Amino acid sequence: MASLTGENVLSLVHQALTEFDDRPLDVTIRRAARIASLLGETELAVRFTMELKAHGGHPQSNAENAQRMMADPSAWGSPDGPDFAAMRAWSENRTFKDGPHAGNVSTFGVAEIIAWLDEFDERRADGDDRFVRLHYRAVLERIRQRVFTALCAWERQLTYANVNERIFDRFRSRVDAMLAQGASALVAQFSAVYRRLREATRDPQSPVAEELAQAVTTCRRILKTVADHVLPAAPGAVAENGSPLNDSAYRNRIFQFVKDNVGSEAVAGAVKAAIGGVYERFSTLDKLANKGVHAELGVKEAEMCAIHTYLVAGELLDLFIASSNEVTPAHP
Structure with missing residues (x-):
């Protein structure tokens, strides 16, 4: 199986950005998690994986799924490692800052949050439900912005790297031909x-x-x-x-x-x-x-x-x- 090149990954980034506003947020996050894993961006790969994780499940299995996204899975669990940084960022974004749920962390996956908001009946909701709705909408918008920013940064990074890659590939092809023919x-x-x-x-x-x-x-x-x-x-x-x-x-x-x-x-x-x-x-x-x-x-x-x-x-x-x-x- 052919390995992905920088140009292949750049095409994945372009696709994700082009379809950003047309695809469900969880689809785009899944794409971003894959790209982050391919690029060795462990903190983002783990964080995006956590955003997708459904509420509940087996804790060890959940951890193993996130660990597989790491560039170096053996670094899992280190207090100053990328997985802890991802957990802190994930938790900070989802923590209720005030109101009756202050200090609690919403652990539902993005798809679950979106489904809940879609079924939300504002006419029958009490004040607490409206507060939770506003919190979840803010959580989703912050996630959306984080994913979009990451994709834009990767696009710039890979576009630059791709130019260098093409330059070196041309040089390598020329040198390899010379080696084969004359040396x-x-x-x-x-x-x-x-x-x-x-x-x-x-x-x-x-x-x-x-x-x-x-x-x-x-x-x-x-x-x-x-x-x-x-x-x-x-x-x-x-x-x-x-x-x-x-x-x-x-x-x-x-x-x-x-x-x-x-x-x-x-x-x-x-x-x-x-x-x-x-x-x-x-x-x-x-x-x-x-x-x-x-x-x-x-x-x-x-x-x-x-x-x-x-x-x-x-x-x-x-x-x-x-x-x-x-x-x-x-x-x-």
Whole structure:
């Protein structure tokens, strides 16, 4: 089954907003609870689930239903957790502030409240019923506004994220095509990095020194493979500043390739800065590996290292293809 992308979730938000005034409130809340769960917005997912819960039922089952909406169900029950925050917000909205029921919390689900209001006979109602009716209407309007605000915020968030996603997808498609056509060895190396990262995540609390060391070593090999592809080593070759351009000096060869093929000094500086950033991440990972950090921290840094390596490799390959019809300057 295909997973939902940011664009898919955005379409769910658009549908909910477009039909907001045409659908019953409980339908819209159910949609919002699903979207909140998909986005990992645990507090809202739990709160919207509570708004839908019918009065009564089995307390443990009710709690389990809400717990399943959490991004991390193991965090359920923590006093400073999102489920407690959801409960406080839910309770605050439904508490009678004054009148004969002051301090009480109305625990009926939204659909039940709407049904009660629809059947309410104002002609036969006493003062207490009218007071309860006003309370329930205010509760529903506050819920309606909260759901609408959440949907609008998600629309803005996902629209922005979707633009970035499309930009990266275009870049990834181009890079993957280049890897397949001209630098197939890199595919296996990137796969090795991702495999190591998957292995490291099996136990978030276990030391991952070996996995990190192997991941950073493979990332270094990736950049060397790129260097071999864009500017192969030449025995005895040196750059203008005297830096060697032999097989082991692959970093020098990358910088020389950029210098030879990027006309703008500003662009060349940006590419070199990106390359330098990757090497800084290599050093960070080396230090983390030596300390034997746990997977929770180490994998996060290793993933960023792999992503930046991928971006730099893609940029260099893209530059190589763009300059492939030009004659590469000979080195003394």
